[in-house]
Amino acid sequence: MKIARFRDGKRVVYGVLQGDKLVEIRGSIFSKFRMTDTTHDLSKVRLLSPTDPMEIWCPGLNFLEHLEFAGQVLGQDTPPIPTQPQPWRKGRNALTGPNDPIIIPKDSEGDVHYEGEAVAVISKNCRRVTPAEASKYILGYTCGNDVSDRTWQGKDWSFWRAKGADTFAPVGPWIETDIDPSELDLVVRINSDQVQICNTRDMLFTFPEIVSCISQQVTLRPGDLVFSGATGVTVAIRPGDKVEVDIPGIGVLENSVELEFDSKH
């Protein structure tokens, strides 16, 4: 089942995708809901990020192929292979929806990269769960883009703006609740050119392992988002580009790229 969050006039509602229609639901996607008789044309609604999370988590380096590149970005040697997830918080303010623009800050040096990732959606309060239990706390999966300003990533003490500037966390288009996250293909395209390809089978730590790890010290909440980590070497996106994160079986997260309007110049 694919569950989308969207705007209908002033209301924010959830719907289940059926063909090219969204069937509005009543209740909570995290507990119980039922279909209503109200439907919306998918093409006519404004999709939002599938949840309004308290926190957005990333696992640290989670693909072997990304290690050497990450070392270069940080101006360091290739980091050792992590023996456990090294979670960090991506800014809640950075969250943005499908088809919304990724806005490159006007004071960025322009080395802003995509990182296409799969994203787990937490379904209920989750603390001190084992990896074996963790799947029961995941509602489903969606696509995410861990947009990263490589200059700030190398220069700052934390990722606060490198990966946390406004609009740097596109997530969507919806949550797929019936999919095996252990072997998902993922493709990123810039203007239809394929620039990243990976499969979640190459994650060093699986989603259940990452969720279990975070839950040891932190209570995860319904709607919280957990990114997979990214693979390989990435390239810059430019104003005017169209970026797609495509996970067959889930859907395509598409965002345009814009330069922040500088009202002072």
Next chain:
Amino acid sequence: MKIARFRDGKRVVYGVLQGDKLVEIRGSIFSKFRMTDTTHDLSKVRLLSPTDPMEIWCPGLNFLEHLEFAGQVLGQDTPPIPTQPQPWRKGRNALTGPNDPIIIPKDSEGDVHYEGEAVAVISKNCRRVTPAEASKYILGYTCGNDVSDRTWQGKDWSFWRAKGADTFAPVGPWIETDIDPSELDLVVRINSDQVQICNTRDMLFTFPEIVSCISQQVTLRPGDLVFSGATGVTVAIRPGDKVEVDIPGIGVLENSVELEFDSKH
């Protein structure tokens, strides 16, 4: 004016402190509100953290006296004096209220320290403001404790659990809206022994400078919290301790310390 957030039965309400009473208000503390005829005895309500923020910010090293100590914790040389704030996000999950316990995780090695700090409360959406403008976006000030597990702080790639474990962000007891933040005394006591003393005049970056810095790439929201950074050398807190962060003119944030109950042993 002192504005507190508290629980009244199932309701969460705001009130203005008058003597030993809280006068309930109607409206939003961030825009317009008025007093009502409903009062509550301060001694009978359960105070909550003064806001329910989207993000909790800390400025990185912000007191010269903390530099050498921070280097030791991270297993590094004394860091250079920062030339700009180095913000990072303290976990939203970590937020806890006055008089609630700080819970030391059962898998901590026990080297968990207080860091008494002043905290600015954001009043409205804030993006690309100058330091001169920033004060207009601050509603007032409260007390905070940047609780820190020094072992995890030295070992992990980020502060996700070292400073972001559940209950590691006590904030309160209320917001003081009429106070000059540039010269606040701050004292931390453990079981009535004074263990930290500082003054906000020694902040390397003032609150308006920190808020301005964050706002360049990140939209701050009403209720967001911005910590001052901590000073000096700290010591461990232990189960059974009572920790107080006292800023004369604002109030005292008091929390007990407990060890996480291990239901499996």
